[in-house]
Amino acid sequence: MNKGRKAWAIGALTVLAISAVVFTVDLGPRMEYVPEPAFVQAVDTIPDPPGAYGIPMSGFLIEQEHVRKGSTFGDLLSAHGIGYPVVDSLVRLAEGVFDVKRMQVGRPIAFVFTDDEAHELRYFVYEVDLVEHVVFSTQAPLGVRVGRREIDTQVAQVSVPVTGALYNDLDQAGADPMLSMLLAEIYAWTVDFYRIQKGDRFTLIFEEQRVDGQRYGRPKILAARYESGDAVRDAYFFEQDDQADYFDPEGNSLRKAFLQAPLKFSRISSGFSRRRFHPVQKRFKAHLGTDYAAPYGTPILAVGDGVVEKAGYTGGNGKYVKIRHNGTYSTQYLHMRKILVNQGQRVAQGDVIGEVGSTGLATGPHVCFRFWKNGSQVDHRREEFPSAEPVATAHRARFVREASRLMAELDEARHRADQRVVF
Ligand SMILES: [Zn+2]
Structure with missing residues (x-):
């Protein structure tokens, strides 16, 4: 057994060990300690999914690589002892599920071998993205299936004072800096982002998705608070009649009926x-x-x-x-x-x-x-333009309930940021 293979054998064992404990051990809420006075905490956590693509790992070895420039599905398999008739059958089996010509350079792939004298390639795995992977069974019975990793959705909160660029402030607080872009969209009509000052503060309740601990997709802001001097502007996410929007505590849309200009920068x-x-x-x-x-x-x-x-x-x-x-x-x-x-x-x-x-x-x-x-x-x-539609009367009661819950969460996140001990 060469060195690289040994490493993968250990890797496979680790994966095994992790998958064995995932559903029995409560990992508890995920905490991230961040520099004072910023504050981030996950308030809802779902355990991580097991790795190894749902393949039972005992008796197998995994070699993980990335698709290199010029390498094809056929080459990759034939280099590991799979004959072209089998490659051909797999391509046909994959029809309608995954087109092997769509494999992209740089994407992770894995070869799963039997851990014995034969060292036979049993499975080939291509990771389409962080969530989706295609598993090819390379020995009889041949087969192709698409596997999905579990997406872990959690609600987190962050309260961050503005010290420079909001993007960096959020990043340093351990939160997804992408949130700054979303904030700019939410407050596009009510806050001039070129005039945000040092000492202003943003507090957010947001939902984010993770796959194997890595951030996945775009976060979603559920509630935001912008404080500047004595001014406090809250924004609450609310859906009515399949339309999502952000509203102030009175139920008015934060969106104006029209954009200021037809061009972003002009x-x-x-x-x-x-x-x-x-x-x-x-x-x-x-x-x-x-x-x-x-x-x-x-x-x-x-x-x-x-x-x-x-x-x-x-x-x-x-x-x-x-x-x-x-x-x-x-x-x-x-x-x-x-x-x-x-x-x-x-x-x-x-x-x-x-x-x-x-x-x-x-x-x-x-x-x-x-x-x-x-x-x-x-x-x-x-011209003075009217705001976009407020919360409709029919949805008023539900909005009041959701808004007061979100307001309490913002208060709490803000309060915690104040309570943190300075060393
Ligand atoms: Zn003109």
């Missing part, structure tokens, strides 16, 4: 004006829109939910889209390089509807954004 190159000098037509003319300059190809976003009323071309507008949001408001986006929606299509706020271009009467790449209110064009930057 510069206003020309504002709304009843009279301005037109750069192409060389004469004074009203400019009933706001121009946002951005590079060619920048995604243009629908500023609100609605239906595409027009998606077409005119000499002046170039390629353009007009969205009808409700009985009162419509928005129009001009000079696109490419239109990515069709007339009659329903779009959601933030959906990409086209790409920045300079078609029609335009000197350079930009979006001319036009806001229509009751059929006439208005300066959207001077």
